[in-house]
Structures are given as structure tokens and as C-alpha cells.
Amino acid sequence: MTVIQPAASHFINGAYVEDTRGTPMPVLYPATGETIATLHAATPQLIEKAIESAKAAQPAWAALSGTERGRILRRAADIFRARNHELSVLETYDTGKPLQETLVADATSGADALEYFGSLSSSLTGEYIPLGGDWVYTIREALGLCVGIGAWNYPTQIACWKAAPALACGNAMIFKPSEVTPLCALKVAEILSEAGLPDGIFQVLQGAGEVGAPLVTDPRVDKVSLTGSVPTGKKVYAAAAAQMKHVTMELGGKSPMVVFEDANIDDAVGGAILGNFYSTGQVCSNGTRVYVHASIRDVFLKRLKERLGAVVMGDPQDEAVNFGPMVSAAQRDITLSYIAKGQAEGATLFHGGKAVDGKGFFIEPTVFTDVTDEMTIAREEIFGPVMCVLTFEEEAEVIARANASDYGLAAGVFTADLTRAHRVVGALEAGTCFINTYNLAPVEVPFGGVKSSGVGRENSKAAIEHYSQLKSVYVAMGPVDAPF
Ligand code: NAD
Numbered sequence: 001m002t003v004i005q006p007a008a009s010h011f012i013n014g015a016y017v018e019d020t021r022g023t024p025m026p027v028l029y030p031a032t033g034e035t036i037a038t039l040h041a042a043t044p045q046l047i048e049k050a051i052e053s054a055k056a057a058q059p060a061w062a063a064l065s066g067t068e069r070g071r072i073l074r075r076a077a078d079i080f081r082a083r084n085h086e087l088s089v090l091e092t093y094d095t096g097k098p099l100q101e102t103l104v105a106d107a108t109s110g111a112d113a114l115e116y117f118g119s120l121s122s123s124l125t126g127e128y129i130p131l132g133g134d135w136v137y138t139i140r141e142a143l144g145l146c147v148g149i150g151a152w153n154y155p156t157q158i159a160c161w162k163a164a165p166a167l168a169c170g171n172a173m174i175f176k177p178s179e180v181t182p183l184c185a186l187k188v189a190e191i192l193s194e195a196g197l198p199d200g201i202f203q204v205l206q207g208a209g210e211v212g213a214p215l216v217t218d219p220r221v222d223k224v225s226l227t228g229s230v231p232t233g234k235k236v237y238a239a240a241a242a243q244m245k246h247v248t249m250e251l252g253g254k255s256p257m258v259v260f261e262d263a264n265i266d267d268a269v270g271g272a273i274l275g276n277f278y279s280t281g282q283v284c285s286n287g288t289r290v291y292v293h294a295s296i297r298d299v300f301l302k303r304l305k306e307r308l309g310a311v312v313m314g315d316p317q318d319e320a321v322n323f324g325p326m327v328s329a330a331q332r333d334i335t336l337s338y339i340a341k342g343q344a345e346g347a348t349l350f351h352g353g354k355a356v357d358g359k360g361f362f363i364e365p366t367v368f369t370d371v372t373d374e375m376t377i378a379r380e381e382i383f384g385p386v387m388c389v390l391t392f393e394e395e396a397e398v399i400a401r402a403n404a405s406d407y408g409l410a411a412g413v414f415t416a417d418l419t420r421a422h423r424v425v426g427a428l429e430a431g432t433c434f435i436n437t438y439n440l441a442p443v444e445v446p447f448g449g450v451k452s453s454g455v456g457r458e459n460s461k462a463a464i465e466h467y468s469q470l471k472s473v474y475v476a477m478g479p480v481d482a483p484f
Pocket residue numbers: 149150151152153154176177178179207208209210211212213216227228229230231232233235236249250251252253283284285381383409449453454
């Protein structure tokens with residue numbers, strides 16, 4: 001049996017810290033269901049210690065020059081890259097995602113974020129605003145203490161996407177990973193510390209909602225950035241709003257992917273595979289409503305079926321495996337219940353649909369056809385490997401149907417007609433649109449949702465606006481002109 005026990009559950013003020021009075025948190029390897037580590041949720045004493053450490057350390061961190069802060073982040077990025085294999089193996093134990101994926105998508109994208117924001121931090125400035133004689137200058141200031149709360153699908157990437165811009169702007173961050181995947185964020189903290197980050201600037205506290213909630217409501221916390229589901233987002237947003245805190249909400253989706261009759265079929269099928277089955281379908285921006293023009297439905301499905309024949313399920317630590325288990329028994333069971341609903345509501349099970357016997361939380365990649373917009377599987381986020389194929393006839397019709405969702409995270413369009421592609425993405429209600437590809441999220445590009453899918457943007461220069469605030473300083477150059 002593999003054991004991946006970290007030095008301790010939490011990383012506080014520059015060191016691993018344990019308090020076994022906290023609720024035990026067994027960590028299961030999703031491919032076998034075996035317990036590979038046991039951590040403990042943070043006690044109120046540890047939460048207090050982390051907040052105090054952050055508050056004590058943050059002013060000096062903010063007072064460094066951007067170049068000095070950036071140097072540390074970029075050094076951390078280099079360590080991430082040097083240790084990519086080891087970090088990828090850990091990510092695979094934590095999440096069950098195939099090593100084939102984690103080697104190229106997790107520590108590497110975390111490193112990209114650290115490098116990008118580490119490079120940006122030296123050029124974060126205010127501006128000079130001339131007003132005739134008087135003038136104004138603005139100062140870009142840190143917010144103070146930010147709390148990051150993560151989902152379980154990309155534990156390293158989520159920690160880095162939040163920490164890198166927060167730290168670049170001079171904030172401290174306390175990060176609470178998902179209780180399902182608590183291991184990777186500890187490595188992020190350890191590596192940042194090794195790179196020279198002062199103690200207390202990036203800390204990790206473990207636990208479920210009962211550790212997240214008091215962090216969100218603590219008056220010493222200035223900002224909350226959550227990656228999670230819409231129901232959790234509504235709770236956390238409301239709690240933060242009561243104290244007028246800044247928020248970033250990266251929430252769920254039910255994104256449409258539209259395949260027009262002139263699309264390159266192999267690219268469209270490839271996009272649908274990426275947008276439904278990568279990470280075993282556990283990706284927020286997945287294009288799970290695949291609208292295929294009725295005239296190419298059969299050829300699309302034929303090619304999809306052929307390519308699904310190349311799925312290799314098995315131990316995700318084996319680099320030949322390209323489809324891993326779901327993260328937990330609970331998530332597998334939620335997915336299976338949606339598959340049952342799809343069948344009960346009259347969709348055709350075209351491929352897969354079953355849990356795989358034996359150890360671990362495996363489920364087959366699943367495709368439904370004859371799906372209609374009203375069906376539960378076409379409306380609700382499943383967060384598992386379930387693709388819904390729907391058909392359409394007209395451009396205006398498919399735009400209206402694609403937009404008829406409370407969600408608005410992403411959308412994709414496949415067509416050879418670039419004029420149409422731009423016209424359609426212009427009309428789609430989504431934070432990120434893809435033309436002739438799907439689910440690429442480089443750090444240079446703003447990422448986030450509209451409607452219920454979220455508030456704010458991660459990555460790119462846009463993230464700076466969400467981790468800093470402007471102070472305007474009005475400078476009078478003449479006498480004060482008062483009415484009396
Ligand atoms: P979740 O909402 O159950 O949990 C998210 C995090 O919130 C966890 O760390 C959890 O412990 C914490 N939490 C729960 N209740 C809380 C409370 N009251 N106060 C503070 N924290 C609380 O989500 P999940 O199941 O971990 O992740 C799956 C969801 O995340 C999906 O909906 C998916 O679409 C979404 N997601 C979104 C993005 C994005 O960038 N938009 C990325 C990945 C995942």
C-alpha cells in the first residue's frame with residue numbers, strides 16, 4: 001500500500017504544523033480507494049495562529065519592491081519545473097488524474113502562473129493624472145490578507161492561480177484546499193518557502209466548509225477567492241458581502257460547444273473529447289452540451305465512437321493510461337445518478353454509462369444522444385465524464401439554446417467560416433470562448449465566468465485588478481477655493 005503522508009497537515013508561518021485534535025481527514029487514492037494519508041482539519045487555535053502570522057508578515061512583504069517579490073515567485077516557478085515529475089506523481093495520488101496529464105498540466109501551469117505574475121510584479125504602478133494646474137497620482141496598494149479556497153480537480157493549479165497574483169500585489173494568502181485533495185497545496189507552500197518567501201505570507205490550512213467559513217467571516221480578512229460550486233459560491237459571496245469584502249468567484253458551468261456543418265470533424269471530435277473527458281470530465285469549463293448540426297450528426301458520432309476506442313483506463317500512475325478514476329466515491333455516485341436520470345428521461349445511451357468493477361472510483365466515458373434542452377443532464381452540471389449530444393438546424397436557434405442556461409463559464413464554436421465564428425462567439429454568454437479548439441487556459445488569458453458561473457477573473461493582467469486597490473491622491477497646486 002502506498003503512503004504519502006506529509007510532514008504535517010498544515011503549513012503555518014513558514015513551517016509544517018500539526019494539531020491532532022482537529023477532525024481526522026483520510027486521503028484516498030481514487031484509483032484504489034486506499035487511504036494514503038490521514039490529515040487533521042484545522043482547529044480554531046490554528047486558524048487564529050495563521051491569521052495572526054499573516055497580519056504580522058504582510059506589511060513588510062508589501063513594502064518590498066515588486067522586483068524583489070517577483071524574484072521569489074520566479075524562483076519558486078523554477079523549483080516547480082525542476083521537481084515536476086515528483087509533483088505530478090503527488091497530484092495523481094491526490095486526484096486520480098492520469099500521470100500523462102498531470103506531467104503537463106498541473107505543476108507546469110502552477111509554474112506558469114508564478115512566472116507570469118512574478119514577472120508582472122515589478123511593473124505594477126499607479127498613474128499620473130494632470131488636471132490643468134492640480135494633479136492626481138494613484139497608488140496601487142495590496143488588499144491585505146486574502147483567503148483562497150479551492151476545489152478538488154486542480155489542487156496545485158488552483159493554489160498557484162490564486163497565490164501568484166495575490167503575492168505579486170503584496171498580499172498575504174491563507175489557502176484552504178478542498179478536503180478531498182489536501183496534499184498538493186502543502187507542496188506549493190513548501191516550495192514558496194524554499195524560494196525565499198517570508199514566513200506567514202502563504203499558508204495552508206486544511207479542512208472542509210467548517211474551516212472555510214470562519215476564514216471568510218473573519219474581519220481581518222480582506223478578500224476571498226473561491227473555486228467551487230455555485231451553491232457554495234452563493235454562500236461564500238453572501239458572507240463576504242456582509243463585510244464588504246472583495247471576492248473572486250470561480251464557479252461551475254454547463255458550457256455549450258457548437259459544431260457547424262462545415263467544421264473539421266476530427267477537430268470538433270477532438271474538442272469534444274478534450275471538453276468532456278480530460279481529467280475524467282472533472283473540469284469546470286467543460287463543453288458538456290455538444291450541439292451538432294443535424295446534417296453531420298451521424299458522421300460526428302461515428303468518428304467519436306472510433307476515437308473512444310482509444311481510451312486506456314487503469315492505474316493513473318501508469319503513463320500509458322489516458323483516463324483515470326473519478327476523485328471520490330461520492331462524485332462517482334453523483335455521476336451515476338445523472339446517467340440514470342438521462343436514461344429515465346429518454347436520452348439514448350450511446351456509449352459507456354457504467355461504473356467499472358473492482359477497486360477505485362472508475363466510470364466509463366459516457367455519451368448520450370437524442371438529448372433535449374429540458375433534460376436534467378442538459379441543464380445541470382454533472383462534473384463527471386458525461387457528454388450530451390444535441391442537434392440543431394439554424395445559427396440563431398443554436399445561439400438562443402446555448403444561452404438558455406444560468407451558467408456562463410465557457411463556450412466553443414467549430415466552423416470553417418471565421419466570420420460566422422466571430423459572430424456567434426459575440427452572441428454567446430460566456431466568460432471564455434474557443435474557436436476551433438476547447439479548454440485551453442494559458443495564464444496570459446483572463447479566465448472566469450458570467451451569470452452564475454462567477455465574479456471576477458483569474459490569470460492575465462485582469463487578475464491584478466482583483467488583488468489590489470487604487471488610492472487616489474489629489475494634489476492642489478494653488479489656494480483653496482471655498483464658498484465662504
Ligand atoms: P464545493 O463547492 O463543494 O467546494 C469548494 C470549496 O469550498 C471546498 O474547499 C470546500 O471545502 C469549501 N467550502 C464548502 N462550504 C464552504 C463554506 N460554507 N464556506 C467556505 N468554504 C466552503 O466544490 P467542489 O466539489 O470542491 O468542486 C467542484 C465545483 O467546483 C464544480 O462546480 C466546478 O465547476 C467548480 N470549479 C470551478 C472552477 C472555475 O475556475 N470556475 C474550477 C474548478 C472547479
